Amino acid sequence: MNQHRLLALPVLGESFLLQRDGKNILVDGGFSSSRLIRALQATNVDVNQLDIVVCTHADRDHAGGLKNLLGNSTVSVGEIWLPGEWGDSLRELLNDPKAVVDALVNEFREFEPPRLNDSPADSGDSDEVERQAYAIINSLREKRMKNYKHDVQFVEGEETGLSGLQWLQEIAGNTQQKDANLQDERHIQNRKAAENIFQNGINRIRYRQAKRRLDAIWAKIWIVAIHAAAIIRGIALQAIESNVRVRWFDFDRFVQNGYHPVGGVADLLTPLNAVEIPMPPTPASDLRYFVRLTPVNERSLAFLSTQAAGLCPTDIVFTGDSPLGYGVGYKMSFLARRTQRGLAIVTAPHHGSESNAVAYTHIRSCWQDLLWLRSGGTRKHPGATFKKIPTHLRACTHCPQKGKALDLAEVQLSDRLWPVLRVRSHYCDCEA
Structure with a gap:
């Protein structure tokens, strides 16, 4: 049955499944591959073939479920779309993960992270303090990019996926061959050894x-970087082992290209803040691993699925954790080039976090928002801006603040009449 619907899957973390034009598009996979697989194979979803799998960034709550998706299930994948910045560390991660982890741990001594605003030692949960830490890491990467110029190159079309996979196979060397036997005892031992290293x-x-040798917030961020390293390596190995097409979408080249996105599949799924490239750029040798590997929300990829047909065509906007802007307070919109103000269903940026409140303004300057679909997050989520949205314009998989159980949220769409036929989720009655 050729359904046109958007599902927020009932997984811990964030994962969305778009079904349109006979294709299944998965955007992120939550924390756990086992939960993701159960959600995909549930009776009311029943998906065993994913045409496109998108990873917006390497945060565990978005990418953890993708790490073992193919190895632990019968789900097949046609293409996987990955952040180009992963190329900064993939060669080393595939061939010598222990050296990367050792370097990450030792970088604490060299970095001497600045003290953040005072907070309780166990508060590793404070949005503002974490924001300061991630801003420091992001500024280090941006400084590097100013000093490290490369030509802006991009490609479009199916040949991209072939060259992207070939690049992975070449840098992996003898780590894994694309026809590796997944049940081979040595292969399993090697995978377990890598997991033990991380x-x-x-x-x-x-x-x-x-031992109080480092601040709780910085310790949390370093652990996030190690988890990201494991996720990046795991997803790359899956692509190699299963011979899956890989397409790379680079945020830095998007910035160098004057904030003009390029690539993807026209009228199906295109980037909002990336340029598609045949393979990741050569990494700069002076970039520390914690800067390369720490997932920063500002760099989370965002995508657009455009529906051109019908009386009331409706776009689907996948925001990931992106603020959809740049500059001071992210007040300069990535979306400024859009001229037509259509209808849109939007995934709530960063689980509805208040830290991404500016993204709502950017969206509304380009679209009339029909629905905000929220998934994932903690008791901090959603924030005040999301709660101010009229209840009939928002839907959630669950509500951590009110203790509502996790469940599938479904939006059925039509290309004939009013675009939203049916929305099934928890009644969203949080108040700001």
Whole structure:
């Protein structure tokens, strides 16, 4: 049955499934591959073939479920779209993950992270303090990009996926062959050994935190970077082993290209803040691993699915964790080039976090918002701006603040009449 619907899957973290034009498009996978697989194979979803899998960034609550998707299920994938910045560390991660983890742990001594605003030692949850830390990391990367220029190149079309996979196979060397036997005992031992390496790095960071050698917030961020390293390596190995087309979408080249996005599949799924490239650019040798690997919300990829047909065509906007802007307070919109103000269903930026409140303004300057679909998050989410949206214009998979259980949220669409035929989710009655 050729359905046209958008699903927020009932997984911990964020994962959306768009079904349109006979295709299944998965955007992010939540924390856990086992939960993601159960959600995809549930009776009311029943998906075993994904035409496109998108990873917006390497945060565990978005990408953790993609790490073992193919290895632990019968789900097949046609293409996987990945952030170009992963190329900064993939060669080393595939061939010597221990060296990367050791370097990450040791960078604490060299970096001497600045003290953040005072907060309780166990507060690692404070939005503002974390924002300061991530801003420092993002500024280090931006400084590097100003000093590291490369030509803006991009490609479009199916050949992109072929060259993207070939690049991965070449840099992986003898780590894994694309026809590797997934049941081979040595292969399983190698994978377990890599998992132990990443866990050992996390344990070393936690030990230093327990000994009060580093601030709780910085310890949390370093652990996030180690998890990201494991996720990046795992997703790349899956693509190699299963011979899946890989397409790369680069945020830095988007900035260098005057904030003009390029690539994707026209009229199906295109980037809002990236340029598609045949392979990641050559990494700068002076970039520290924690800067390369820490997922920063400002760099989270965002995508657009445009519906051109019908009386009331409706766009689907996948915001990820992006503020959809740049400059001071992100007040300069990435979307400024859009001229037509159509209808849109939008995934709530950063789980409805108040830190991304400016994104709502950017969206409304380009679209009439028919619905905001929220998934994932913690008790901090959603924030005041999301709660101010009229209840009939918002839907959620669950509400951490009110203790509502996790469940599928479904939006059925039509290309004939009013675009939203049916919305099924928890009644969203949070108040600002």
